Amino acid sequence: MEEAVIVRAKRTPIYKKNGRFGHLGVHELLSPLLRAVGGDVVSLIDDVIISNAVTPGGNVARLAALHAGFPETVPGITLDRQCSGGLDAVRFAAALIESGMGHCYITGAAESPSTVLRPRAMFSTPEIGDPDMTEAAENVARRYRISRKEQDAYKVRSFERAWCSWKQGFFKRCIVPVTGCASDEAFKRKRPMQRLVERARPLKAGGTVTAANSSGIHDGAAVLLIMSRSLARKLSLTPVLTIISGNTVGFSPLLPSIGPVKALSELMDKQHMVPADLDRIEVTEAFAVKIVAAIKLLHLQEEQVNCHGGALTIGHPFSASGIILCIHLFYQALEEHLSYVAAATGSGGGVGTSLLFHGI
Known part of the structure; x- marks a missing residue:
């Protein structure tokens, strides 16, 4: 059976809804990325698989491929599993490669809530x-007794990690400039985060979730080039992450933030592993409570999780955030000697998705 490997990974900068990218449609955010990761191998691409949650309608994957100047022979398919859709796009491409039904895919996700x-x-x-x-x-937060203090503390820690990573140039490696923008909006000005989280009011009366310990609504896109190991070898491309396994689970629609816990628990059981076997874990930071719950319930070490911060600082372009998790793991694997790493998301409707990778 063929192994599916990730050989390239790129994203756009991330901007708030109605901000710098407010005039760009989903296909316009995607097309520079498609050219960047697939331009020199475009004749080998079997399909472009894109997740899009806030949809403009139509098949935006096909539209983006045409807008990128890809040949008409490259099709495209658009899927929606809300914030879990990006990881599912990767899962589907890996399954096609492992089955022998294809050899080369661009997978990704994009969101333009502005439009x-x-x-x-x-x-x-x-x-x-x-x-x-x-x-x-x-x-x-109520079900698992997660306090506002815990959520705020995680937000501050994630914020500091993201800023440190930005200063060290980690995100620069990930980004393809779009309309002259080459850096995330979040890093224009550093704010006194400790003071901001302490002063923020709950979004619901008597609650613990605030605008400060939640992500906002953002425009952005992210893509991966995934191919069979044999094709990568033939093209002299370096496989950075091997896709080992993945899963999607359903649970109560009332508790979507518990999705990463449900998905990772099942995936670890299937692989006869425990979370402690993982060098790194990336979880979508839609809300701080989601990460605190994962750390508590899966008995994770803080240094395992979201080492470069995440959506709480950078921004949360819905399904694209799942691909950004993979991009973070990709560049960590390039820089460090990592063995097993994982990404996990939870999404509206009570769905969780996770992926297990092996590093180079």
């Missing part, structure tokens, strides 16, 4: 309950 005016889609039925994401995060 979509539709209200939020339903994630669950009225009979079960369809909470907004803040309410759902509060449900997890």
